[in-house]
Amino acid sequence: DVKVTQSSRYLVKRTGEKVFLECVQDMDHENMFWYRQDPGLGLRLIYFSYDVKMKEKGDIPEGYSVSREKKERFSLILESASTNQTSMYLCASDRDRSSYEQYFGPGTRLTVT
Amino acid sequence: TQLLEQSPQFLSIQEGENLTVYCNSSSVFSSLQWYRQEPGEGPVLLVTVVTGGEVKKLKRLTFQFGDARKDSSLHITAAQPGDTGLYLCAGGPARQLTFGSGTQLTVLP
Numbered sequence: 666d667v668k669v670t671q672s673s674r675y676l677v678k679r680t681g682e683k684v685f686l687e688c689v690q691d692m693d694h695e696n697m698f699w700y701r702q703d704p705g706l707g708l709r710l711i712y713f714s715y716d717v718k719m720k721e722k723g724d725i726p727e728g729y730s731v732s733r734e735k736k737e738r739f740s741l742i743l744e745s746a747s748t749n750q751t752s753m754y755l756c757a758s759d760r761d762r763s764s765y766e767q768y769f770g771p772g773t774r775l776t777v778t
Numbered sequence: 779t780q781l782l783e784q785s786p787q788f789l790s791i792q793e794g795e796n797l798t799v800y801c802n803s804s805s806v807f808s809s810l811q812w813y814r815q816e817p818g819e820g821p822v823l824l825v826t827v828v829t830g831g832e833v834k835k836l837k838r839l840t841f842q843f844g845d846a847r848k849d850s851s852l853h854i855t856a857a858q859p860g861d862t863g864l865y866l867c868a869g870g871p872a873r874q875l876t877f878g879s880g881t882q883l884t885v886l887p
Contacts (some may be wrong), residue, residue, distance in 0.1 A: 695808075700877075707879035708821075708866070725885070755820050765809040765828070766869075767875060769820030 668692070669770035671756050677776045684743040686773050688756030694768075695761045697739035699723075699731060701752040702772075708755065713764065714739055746777045781805070782867055782878035790884040794856055799865055799881040802849045807869035808842055810850045815864040815880075856887045 672687035690697065700711040700723075710723030712731040720731050728750060732740045739758075743750055753774050757767040785800050801810070809828045813821035825834050827843035827850065834841045838861075840853040849871075854861055862885050868875040 674818075705879065708868075708877040710874065713874070757820075765826050765875075766811060766823055768823065771812075772818070772820045774818070 669756055669758055669768055671754075671770040671773050673773050674771060675774050675776075677778065678743075678746050679778055680747060682746050682777075684746050684775065684777075686741040686743075686754055686756075686775070687771055688739045688741070689737050690739075690758040690768070691737065692758070692760075692768075693736065694758035695736075696759045697727075697733065697758040698759075698766070698767065700755045700757065701725070701741065701750075702755055703752050711741065712715045747777075748777050751775060751777045782869055784865075784867060784878035784881050786881060787879070788882045788884075790886065791857055793858060793885055793887050796853070796855050797857055797883070798851055798853045799883070800851050801869075801878055803869065804848065806847050808871050810847075810867060810869040811875070812841055812850070812852055813866040813868065815866060816862075816876065821864075821866055840847070844884035845859055854883075857883075859885045859887050861885050 669690045696715050700708045701710040702708050712718045712776045714733040730742045751773050756770040759767045782803050811826045812824045815821040825841045830845045830847045832843045838855045842851050864880045866880045868877045870876045
């Protein structure tokens, strides 16, 4: 079974702090994704990566950056957290460029106060 | 931008009832996935459909992809409390799925 793990289930940070969310997958998947999920808005893609050191902007990249130094690990960085970044953050991976199926981690519930 | 609309947004039924939820778009999708998400957890993939008209069954769940590949439905027979969750459809080319906003299903014992 594919396993995607996220570093924290719950985080509380203060406005202006730098926040790191980490994601690790154990199935040698090429593609990795970061989404945020908000009530009524569904899942929105922040960034994705299809290879080590490669990244592409999703629909809502503003205020976020990412890092992929190793194939199995994809980090989401909030340079200066703001209250409107309070959300559920979901990491996902899929096998390769032909794959349709994404596998999700358990999510990180981030609260910025 | 491709959009997926799911209906109903909320559904509350009694154990043993049947139900159908829908996922519709004006765009053609190369594939469509259904996920179930429980509170505080990430979505879990249930099924992928890729061929227009395709029907897949997973125990009491039946998934259908529309002939024109613009819509899909999920039918649950004899719903159980364990079916409670947020059902999400997602479609599109590989690498960049579009997600619907989901149907929140509650099955009451």
